Amino acid sequence: MNIIGRRRIWYAISLLIIVPGLFSLFTHGLRLGIDFKGGQLLEVTGQVTTAQVQDSAAQLKLKDVSVISSSGNTLVRYRDDGDAKKQQQDHQVLSTILANAGHHEVRFETVGPSISGDITRNAIIAVALAAAAIVLYIAFAFRNIPPPVSSWGFGIAAIVALLHDALLLIGVFSILGWLFQVEIDSLFVTAVLTVIGFSVHDTIVVFDRIRENLRRERGSFGQIVNQSINETLARSLNTSMTVLLTLLALYLFGGETIRLFVLALLIGIASGTYSSILNAAPLLVTWQTFRSKRSK
Amino acid sequence: MSLRVKFWLILLLAVVTAALAYPREDQILKSVGIKNTKLSVKQGLDLQGGAHLVFQANAAELKKLSASDRNQAMTSLIAVIQKRANPTGTSEIAVQREGSDRVIVELPGVKDINDAIDRIGKTANLAFLEIPSSDPSAQIQDTGLSGKDVERADVDFDTQRNQPIVTLTMKGDAVGKFGDLTTRINKEGGRLVTLLDQAIIFGPATVSTPITDGHAQLQGNFKTVAEARKVADQINAGALPIPVQLVEERSVGATLGQESIARSVVAGVIGLLIVALFMVAYYRLAGLIAVLALIIYALLTLTLYKLSALTPSTIVLTLAGTAGFILSIGMAVDANILIFERLKEELRAGKSFMTAMETAFDRAWTSIRDSNVSTLITCIILYIFGAPIVKGFAVTLGLGVLVSLFTAVVISRTFLRMVIRRGWGRKPGWYGLPKGLEN
Numbered sequence: 001m002n003i004i005g006r007r008r009i010w011y012a013i014s015l016l017i018i019v020p021g022l023f024s025l026f027t028h029g030l031r032l033g034i035d036f037k038g039g040q041l042l043e044v045t046g047q048v049t050t051a052q053v054q055d056s057a058a059q060l061k062l063k064d065v066s067v068i069s070s071s072g073n074t075l076v077r078y079r080d081d082g083d084a085k086k087q088q089q090d091h092q093v094l095s096t097i098l099a100n101a102g103h104h105e106v107r108f109e110t111v112g113p114s115i116s117g118d119i120t121r122n123a124i125i126a127v128a129l130a131a132a133a134i135v136l137y138i139a140f141a142f143r144n145i146p147p148p149v150s151s152w153g154f155g156i157a158a159i160v161a162l163l164h165d166a167l168l169l170i171g172v173f174s175i176l177g178w179l180f181q182v183e184i185d186s187l188f189v190t191a192v193l194t195v196i197g198f199s200v201h202d203t204i205v206v207f208d209r210i211r212e213n214l215r216r217e218r219g220s221f222g223q224i225v226n227q228s229i230n231e232t233l234a235r236s237l238n239t240s241m242t243v244l245l246t247l248l249a250l251y252l253f254g255g256e257t258i259r260l261f262v263l264a265l266l267i268g269i270a271s272g273t274y275s276s277i278l279n280a281a282p283l284l285v286t287w288q289t290f291r292s293k294r295s296k
Numbered sequence: 297m298s299l300r301v302k303f304w305l306i307l308l309l310a311v312v313t314a315a316l317a318y319p320r321e322d323q324i325l326k327s328v329g330i331k332n333t334k335l336s337v338k339q340g341l342d343l344q345g346g347a348h349l350v351f352q353a354n355a356a357e358l359k360k361l362s363a364s365d366r367n368q369a370m371t372s373l374i375a376v377i378q379k380r381a382n383p384t385g386t387s388e389i390a391v392q393r394e395g396s397d398r399v400i401v402e403l404p405g406v407k408d409i410n411d412a413i414d415r416i417g418k419t420a421n422l423a424f425l426e427i428p429s430s431d432p433s434a435q436i437q438d439t440g441l442s443g444k445d446v447e448r449a450d451v452d453f454d455t456q457r458n459q460p461i462v463t464l465t466m467k468g469d470a471v472g473k474f475g476d477l478t479t480r481i482n483k484e485g486g487r488l489v490t491l492l493d494q495a496i497i498f499g500p501a502t503v504s505t506p507i508t509d510g511h512a513q514l515q516g517n518f519k520t521v522a523e524a525r526k527v528a529d530q531i532n533a534g535a536l537p538i539p540v541q542l543v544e545e546r547s548v549g550a551t552l553g554q555e556s557i558a559r560s561v562v563a564g565v566i567g568l569l570i571v572a573l574f575m576v577a578y579y580r581l582a583g584l585i586a587v588l589a590l591i592i593y594a595l596l597t598l599t600l601y602k603l604s605a606l607t608p609s610t611i612v613l614t615l616a617g618t619a620g621f622i623l624s625i626g627m628a629v630d631a632n633i634l635i636f637e638r639l640k641e642e643l644r645a646g647k648s649f650m651t652a653m654e655t656a657f658d659r660a661w662t663s664i665r666d667s668n669v670s671t672l673i674t675c676i677i678l679y680i681f682g683a684p685i686v687k688g689f690a691v692t693l694g695l696g697v698l699v700s701l702f703t704a705v706v707i708s709r710t711f712l713r714m715v716i717r718r719g720w721g722r723k724p725g726w727y728g729l730p731k732g733l734e735n
Contacts (some may be wrong), residue, residue, distance in 0.1 A: 035683070043552070084417075084542045088410055106552040108409075112543035114352060119683055126681035133673045141666045186683040187616060194623075194693070197674030201667040205634065208663040235637040242574060242633070243626035246567035250622050253563040255556040257342070258619050265623065 001233075004226040007282035014164055014279060021171015024178050030170065031177030033185040034109060036123075038116040039064065039079040040091065043107035044098050048074040056097050060090045068181060073106065073256060077183075080110075107257075123189040127166075130193055134200050135159055142207065146214045148221055148288050157287065158203045161272075161280035165199045166192055169268040187261040195268030202239070202276035206232050210281065222285045229281050240273040299717070302710045306592070313595035316602060335602040340614030340688055343557050345550030346404040348684065351377070351417060351540040353397045358538060366396075369537045374399055377540075379533035380416050399540070409547050411526075419493050419539045420530035422446065426477070427487040427500050436489070439477055442535075445470035447510075449531040451524045454515065460524040462497075464512045464531070471510030479506035490514055492527060560618040567622050568594065571629055579636050581726035585711045586632040586704075593628050593703040597621065597696060611695070614688030624696025627671070631704030634660040640729055649722045657709055664701065671697050 003010075034041050050067045053076055057065045062078040069075075076094070080087045087110060095105045111119075135155040142151040169192055176182035209228040217224055244266065251262045315324045322334045341348050353373060358366055374393055381401055382389040390402040406412050422443030425436050447467040454461045466474045481488055482503045490498035498514040518524040572590065575583035604611040613621075638660045642652035675694030679687050716722060724730065 088413060088542075092410060104549075106549040107547065109546045110542075110544065112352075112541075115350060115544045122681040122683075126677050129681070130674050130677045133677065134670055137669060137673060141669075186686050187689075190616065190678060190682065190686045190689055193674050193678055194689075197671040198627075200670040201630075204667040204670060205663045208666060212659070231641065232637075235633050238574075238578065238633045238637070239627075239630040242571045242629050243623065245570045245574065246622055246626035249567035249570060250560075250563045250619060253559055253566060254619065254622075255559045255615055257552075257556060258615055261616065262619065265619075 001230055002226065003229050003278065004222045004282055004285050007278075007286065010278035010282060014168075014275070018164065018168050018171055021168060021174060024174040025171055028174060028178040030174050031181065031183045033183035034077065034111045034116070035185040036116050036120050037079075038111050038113045039077060040087070041107070041109040042076040042078075042091070042094060042098075042105060043073050044076065044095075044103035044105050045073055046103045048076065048098065048101075048103055052101065053094065053098070056094060060093060062090065062094075066181065070256060070259075074103065119186055123186070126189065126193060127196075130196055131159065131162065134162065134196070138200070138204070138207075141204070142211060145211050148292070153284060153287055154207050157280050157283040158200055158207070160283055161203050161275040162196050162199050164275045164279055165195050165268055165271045168271045169195060169264060172267055173264065182260060187258065188264055191261055191264035191268060194265060195272055198243070198269055199272035199275060202236055202272055203280040205235065206276055206281050210284070221288050225281050225285050229277060233277065236273060236277055240269060243269055299710060299713055302706075303714060306707055306710055310592050310595065313592065313599040317595045317598040321602075336605065337598070337601045338605045338610050338612045339553075339557075340612045340617065341402060341404060341546070341553075342548045342615045342685070343553045343613065343618075344404055345548055345553040346402065347406050347409045347412065347545065347547035349401040349403065349413065349416070349542060350394070350544035351399045351401065352543045353399075353538045353540055355397070358397060370397070370399075372537050373540070376534050376536055377401060377416055380529060381412070383529050383533070398543070405550060406547075409545070413542055413545070415526055415529065417540055417542055418530055419536045420533070421491075421493055421535045422531055423491045424477075425489045425491065426481060427489060428484065441470060441473060441477070443531055444534070445473070446531055449528040451521060451528050452513070453521075454513075457515070459515065460518045460521045462514045462518070462524050462528050462531070464514065466510035466512070471508075474510060474512070475506060475508035478503045479508070482506050492530070497527065556615050557618075560615070560622070564618070564622045564625070568625055571625060575629060575632070579633075579728045581715065581723075582632075582636045582639070582712065582728070585708055585715070586629055586636070588711060589632065589703045589707040590625065590628060592707055593700055594625070596703065597624075597699050600695065600699070611691055612688060613692070614685060616685050617688035617692040620689040620692035621696060624693055624700060628696065628700030628704065630667075631660075631664045631700060632708055634663055635704070635708065636727065640727060643724060643727070643729060649716050653712060653716050657705075661705070664705070668697050668701055 047069045048067055050065075053065065053067060057078060060080070061082070062080055065076070065078045067074060067076050076098075080090050082090065091108060091110070095108070099105065135158070138155040138158050139151045142154045145151050145154065173182060173184055173188065177184070206229060209232050210225055213224045213228050213231075217227065219227075247262055247266045247269065251259060251266060254262060315321060316335065318324060322332075325331075325333050353370065358369070361369055370393060374391055377399055378391045381391055381403065388404050390400075392400050394400050401416060403409075403412055420443065424439045424441040426439050427436050445467050447465040450463045450465075452461050452463050453459075478488070480486075482505065485502065487500040487502050488498075489496060489500040497517075514527075518527070568590070572587045575586045575590075577583070579586065601611050601613060635656050638656035639652055642655050643649070645652075647655065672694055675690045675697070678690035679694070682690055
């Protein structure tokens with residue numbers, strides 16, 4: 001299969017999904033959950049309507065109240081700017097009102113501003129560190145790569161593929177937040193990092209084959225890359241298949257609390273497979289062509 | 297090590313891990329002479345139900361102290377919170393310091409969380425104040441006695457007023473001081489007030505007889521024995537050296553936790569079955585070997601979870617952690633897939649089964665190693681910077697990657713070598729290749 005020859009098509013498909021996501025990200029941003037901006041989350045059994053909590057929420061001066069029901073349980077989110085004592089009392093009032101209506105509390109979370117600040121800062125540090133550690137690792141692992149592309153070229157191509165997956169995932173969740181009020185939490189950051197790890201994992205398998213073929217085979221760089229992609233295609237697809245199947249089982253049958261987390265992993269890992277096969281390795285060829293044209 | 301020895305060792309590993317991973321492993325252990333050993337996977341609060349509380353020490357109060365005093369204050373703060381959260385020292389309550397100014401309290405299976413927050417977070421400053429009688433407008437005076445002078449507090453019942461009361465026993469010199477104080481107030485006709493965190497729990501009342509034996513009674517207005525018990529416990533644990541504020545609470549009811557476990561088990565079993573079916577359908581005999589390795593992988597991982605509970609570095613399984621474990625099942629077969637695809641390639645290139653297999657393992661190894669390192673790097677970073685819910689995920693996924701490296705490479709390799717060395721294993725059709733590649 002001529003994958004390298006059609007590389008512009010693969011890039012275009014990627015942009016087609018990423019650009020709307022980025023547009024949504026710049027116009028609407030991400031809908032941040034209580035982990036990042038502080039606030040309260042109350043999960044109760046049964047279906048609750050906004051009307052049921054509206055009056056008491058207004059009386060207690062709660063802000064940003066949102067009520068979302070999904071399979072069996074309802075999540076009530078709000079922000080209580082009072083002191084710890086008031087927050088505790090308000091939670092009790094709200095919980096009692098809902099319990100009297102037959103909706104029993106099964107989960108409660110409150111995150112203060114100092115904690116949410118730390119979570120946000122740590123999330124940013126973690127993503128930056130992971131990206132840096134992975135570039136260094138690839139540059140190191142591929143240090144003996146035969147010409148024409150240096151090990152840093154491989155590192156950078158892997159990072160572009162990794163950014164592709166991270167941006168796609170963040171963009172899709174920005175759209176989901178905009179259209180379906182989906183909020184992101186600590187687990188979303190975990191999903192992004194896991195996807196980054198998996199994407200690089202996949203990319204390395206293809207790169208490893210390119211390295212091996214560069215030593216053994218003759219032909220243009222483009223031909224060798226194309227051959228390497230084809231040789232690893234079955235493996236890449238099969239591994240993604242097993243991972244996606246387990247995630248699908250988790251999405252359909254696993255707990256409600258982690259459903260969005262699993263959805264993020266599903267989207268990210270599908271994207272990771274796509275970018276490893278159709279972006280990372282072709283980028284090496286684009287990069288090499290660009291360099292040789294310039295040096296002429 | 298010969299192949300035969302390896303095979304028997306793997307079989308032994310499979311039997312031992314199966315016995316330990318079995319839910320009633322205590323019965324099996326008993327039959328081999330190890331009595332009273334019950335292993336279990338330690339469940340996180342989101343699975344067993346409970347509350348995760350984070351208290352932050354008052355920043356203004358901390359600023360007043362020098363760096364070493366601050367550290368000292370945090371250490372004693374944790375000691376006091378420990379005593380309050382776990383007065384008998386028997387329950388599985390964990391109190392630990394986080395960062396420079398926070399304390400994490402983990403309360404498994406607690407029912408009334410608000411009561412627990414009150415119990416732990418109250419500063420509990422006990423103060424004895426005197427109101428002189430001579431001049432009604434006179435300032436209230438501090439007597440210099442405080443909670444530190446109290447040896448112990450108990451709950452008693454005042455049968456005359458039909459109300460629970462808290463009794464105090466004064467400590468050492470404080471017995472004398474309290475005696476002198478009450479004698480003087482008794483003479484001068486003043487009144488005594490006792491405050492707990494600025495709230496009156498006794499008085500103001502005149503002192504009818506001097507208390508010289510160091511036993512005082514606080515009548516308070518305790519409605520229930522439990523309420524009086526809470527105050528007594530707080531006094532016994534001592535005042536918090538620095539006031540604290542609750543900054544984070546995450547509580548999960550036991551029913552939601554149970555539901556999450558049940559759902560995760562179903563998802564895990566279905567995921568495992570689908571992966572097994574896929575592998576056997578696609579790679580035939582090799583797929584079956586991968587499934588055997590995968591089963592040993594699951595048993596070994598479960599055993600490690602259980603055994604880790606006996607060590608200080610217990611692996612706590614959270615809901616996100618189960619997701620990490622299930623995800624690692626999908627990833628665990630990756631190494632096998634890499635090897636089998638390579639095997640097929642080498643066979644297609646016309647190599648003999650023996651050469652093809654050894655080449656496949658050698659060539660696939662660099663890919664397996666390099667690619668898994670990147671996942672491990674992310675796991676380590678997630679563990680260091682992650683919130684508690686994220687740490688659980690990082691641990692199970694990271695452990696999964698490590699264990700799967702062992703099972704995919706060592707176990708699959710041994711089994712595959714065994715079937716290929718014996719002539720009957722050398723059929724291309726058994727590895728998902730078209731027939732007619734016999735050699």
